[in-house]
Amino acid sequence: MNLESGVGRMESFLRGRRDDGAKLLVVYITGGYEGWEAAVETAAAAGADAIEIGIPFSDPVMDGPVIQEASQAALEAGATPSSVLAAVPNLDTGVPHAVMTYYNLAHHPGHERFAATLANSGIDAAILPDLPLVESGPWRQAAAEVGVETIMLAAPTTPDDRLPELCAASQGFVYAVGLLGVTGERSTLASTATEIAKRCKNVTDKPVLTGVGIGSPEQAVEASVVADGVIIGSAVVRRLLDGGGADGVGELVASYRAALDAG
Amino acid sequence: MVMTDPNKEGRFGEFGGRFVPETLIPACEELETAFRDAWADPAFVSEFHRILNDYGGRPSPLTECYRLSEQLGVRILLKREDLNHTGSHKINNVIGQALLARRMGKSRLVAETGAGQHGVATATAAALLDMECKVYMGQVDVERQELNVFRMHLLGSEVEAVSSGSQTLKDAVNEALRDWVATVENTHYCLGSVMGPHPYPWMVRTFHHVIGDEAYEQCMKLMNRVPDVVVACVGGGSNAAGIFSGFADTNARLIGVEPAGGAAVGRGVPGVVHGMNSYLMQDEVGQVQEAESISAGLDYPGVGPEHAYLSSIGRAEYPAVTDQEVVEAFQLLSKTEGIIPALESAHALAWVVREAATLQDQAVLLNLSGRGDKDVDQMMDVLGTENNQ
Numbered sequence: 001m002n003l004e005s006g007v008g009r010m011e012s013f014l015r016g017r018r019d020d021g022a023k024l025l026v027v028y029i030t031g032g033y034e035g036w037e038a039a040v041e042t043a044a045a046a047g048a049d050a051i052e053i054g055i056p057f058s059d060p061v062m063d064g065p066v067i068q069e070a071s072q073a074a075l076e077a078g079a080t081p082s083s084v085l086a087a088v089p090n091l092d093t094g095v096p097h098a099v100m101t102y103y104n105l106a107h108h109p110g111h112e113r114f115a116a117t118l119a120n121s122g123i124d125a126a127i128l129p130d131l132p133l134v135e136s137g138p139w140r141q142a143a144a145e146v147g148v149e150t151i152m153l154a155a156p157t158t159p160d161d162r163l164p165e166l167c168a169a170s171q172g173f174v175y176a177v178g179l180l181g182v183t184g185e186r187s188t189l190a191s192t193a194t195e196i197a198k199r200c201k202n203v204t205d206k207p208v209l210t211g212v213g214i215g216s217p218e219q220a221v222e223a224s225v226v227a228d229g230v231i232i233g234s235a236v237v238r239r240l241l242d243g244g245g246a247d248g249v250g251e252l253v254a255s256y257r258a259a260l261d262a263g
Numbered sequence: 264m265v266m267t268d269p270n271k272e273g274r275f276g277e278f279g280g281r282f283v284p285e286t287l288i289p290a291c292e293e294l295e296t297a298f299r300d301a302w303a304d305p306a307f308v309s310e311f312h313r314i315l316n317d318y319g320g321r322p323s324p325l326t327e328c329y330r331l332s333e334q335l336g337v338r339i340l341l342k343r344e345d346l347n348h349t350g351s352h353k354i355n356n357v358i359g360q361a362l363l364a365r366r367m368g369k370s371r372l373v374a375e376t377g378a379g380q381h382g383v384a385t386a387t388a389a390a391l392l393d394m395e396c397k398v399y400m401g402q403v404d405v406e407r408q409e410l411n412v413f414r415m416h417l418l419g420s421e422v423e424a425v426s427s428g429s430q431t432l433k434d435a436v437n438e439a440l441r442d443w444v445a446t447v448e449n450t451h452y453c454l455g456s457v458m459g460p461h462p463y464p465w466m467v468r469t470f471h472h473v474i475g476d477e478a479y480e481q482c483m484k485l486m487n488r489v490p491d492v493v494v495a496c497v498g499g500g501s502n503a504a505g506i507f508s509g510f511a512d513t514n515a516r517l518i519g520v521e522p523a524g525g526a527a528v529g530r531g532v533p534g535v536v537h538g539m540n541s542y543l544m545q546d547e548v549g550q551v552q553e554a555e556s557i558s559a560g561l562d563y564p565g566v567g568p569e570h571a572y573l574s575s576i577g578r579a580e581y582p583a584v585t586d587q588e589v590v591e592a593f594q595l596l597s598k599t600e601g602i603i604p605a606l607e608s609a610h611a612l613a614w615v616v617r618e619a620a621t622l623q624d625q626a627v628l629l630n631l632s633g634r635g636d637k638d639v640d641q642m643m644d645v646l647g648t649e650n651n652q
């Protein structure tokens with residue numbers, strides 16, 4: 001499938017859910033961390049609309065301490081891009097899958113090869129937080145050719161004059177970075193979260209999801225007043241690090257789902 | 264010109280670029296604009312040189328090593344960056360960036376450091392210009408460069424030990440980048456080498472150009488010709504870029520010496536980390552490997568993109584030396600010339616010693632990028648256990 005014309009599976013699925021009146025919930029889980037496959041399945045069963053699977057990288061500059069720790073543990077346990085991706089086709093979720101990783105893991109094998117590996121593993125979309133719009137053209141093209149959507153990040157610092165181009169380039173959804181900083185829960189929702197979501201919504205009708213810094217169901221609800229939904233990562237991974245296992249993740253995701261559904 | 268400006272996308276040939284999170288893109292653009300503007304402003308350039316001269320001690324001398332030259336059969340000239348204030352070449356870049364940060368209205372500096380020399384230089388500039396400063400340093404380096412940690416504290420800076428990953432320079436860069444992502448509105452990231460996203464590699468080289476300019480004049484005065492070889496150690500590659508820039512358009516051989524355990528050009532393949540596309544030591548899937556060197560300042564798996572370019576076009580060579588060769592060179596310069604070099608700079612000499620037979624009667628200009636006081640503690644352990652004094 002070529003994405004040059006048309007919309008990929010991630011975007012059509014999320015648009016469909018949004019049209020049904022749902023606020024969207026995307027859940028991040030570090031691939032390769034002990035018990036991650038079961039956690040992905042329970043997250044989906046508990047109401048995640050899509051799953052973001054982290055492929056651990058040695059130098060995760062956009063990640064805070066929680067995801068760093070999980071990534072490091074996964075690497076030490078021997079996780080590689082192929083070991084993580086090989087498990088994806090067997091995951092029983094019923095929702096689209098994105099990978100979230102760093103650009104060198106796509107650059108090293110080569111864009112075409114990495115994109116093909118993703119497509120063949122049942123991955124619908126990719127998020128590469130250290131690949132900004134200005135450097136992203138060649139990757140986006142290679143990914144689109146095999147039907148993989150590239151989700152771009154819009155930051156609070158992204159100027160108004162670049163936002164339309166960025167949102168137009170983004171496929172799957174637009175990832176609105178909720179604050180200035182790296183991944184990790186914060187005690188309150190940053191004021192930047194609502195602002196950036198609003199600015200994105202003004203220039204695109206693609207789903208706009210806010211991520212980075214969402215630490216509670218209440219914050220998720222607050223962020224989703226403007227945004228179409230949220231991405232939660234560190235809160236989920238912390239459950240795994242604390243030994244909560246797949247059940248703990250399921251409970252946590254269910255609490256976000258319930259809060260978002262209640263509005 | 265061989266070492267010219269990078270293209271509009273910040274590339275030297277295929278290397279360089281701006282591979283940072285979207286959050287930092289506006290800051291990189293702002294920095295590029297501010298740097299172009301400042302460097303075209305005679306008032307800025309003259310203040311930069313005034314501080315380097317009156318405060319930093321420039322110009323640094325060129326020292327002819329009579330005893331060592333006789334012993335090796337190679338005419339050795341040292342560019343004495345070790346005599347700069349704070350003890351290394353790092354001060355050139357830091358004064359430039361701190362002045363630029365102030366001009367941009369930033370009140371806080373963050374920096375990464377390996378050996379601690381760049382951290383000390385940044386802490387010094389922050390004290391001089393009354394700015395807040397935080398330095399990230401790998402836990403391993405905090406332990407082996409304790410003296411420099413104390414110096415940074417004395418200078419009024421905060422030092423944060425980084426315990427993720429290999430706990431060395433690479434991880435300190437990650438942590439400094441994470442800080443900058445969160446504080447970009449009031450903070451300038453004072454990067455310590457010719458690496459990172461555009462415009463850093465080009466800007467940092469420009470601030471170190473003074474090394475090459477002075478050395479060129481000094482060689483002309485002394486010999487009325489350029490040296491046969493210009494040699495410098497390479498971690499990220501700033502001192503090498505500085506001295507190379509004075510000689511890139513001459514027929515002098517350019518040699519950048521890497522540590523065997525951190526040979527990005529020698530053992531690396533193109534990769535992307537820390538904002539740049541350059542040679543990078545990585546495993547078979549693209550995970551960045553940990554460097555391993557006796558010298559904290561060279562303990563880095565990557566290299567600045569312009570060096571990757573100079574290597575790819577065959578203009579500069581990047582051999583590697585072992586820790587053992589470095590330890591010997593460190594002692595050699597101390598005993599024959601009365602100059603204790605930084606372990607980093609001793610890499611350049613180690614190459615000259617190894618290649619002496621092929622360099623007979625040639626004139627070699629060696630960038631002595633720093634002094635060895637910071638390494639004395641570590642060398643007491645090394646030489647003590649080897650019972651080799």
Ligand SMILES: Cc1ncc(COP(=O)(O)O)c(C=O)c1O
Pocket residue numbers: 351352377378379380381455456457496497498499500501502503559560561605607608632633634
């Ligand atoms: C004395 C000295 N030389 C060289 C270096 C390596 O840096 P670069 O390769 O950027 O010159 C350092 C870094 O800490 C240093 O302290």
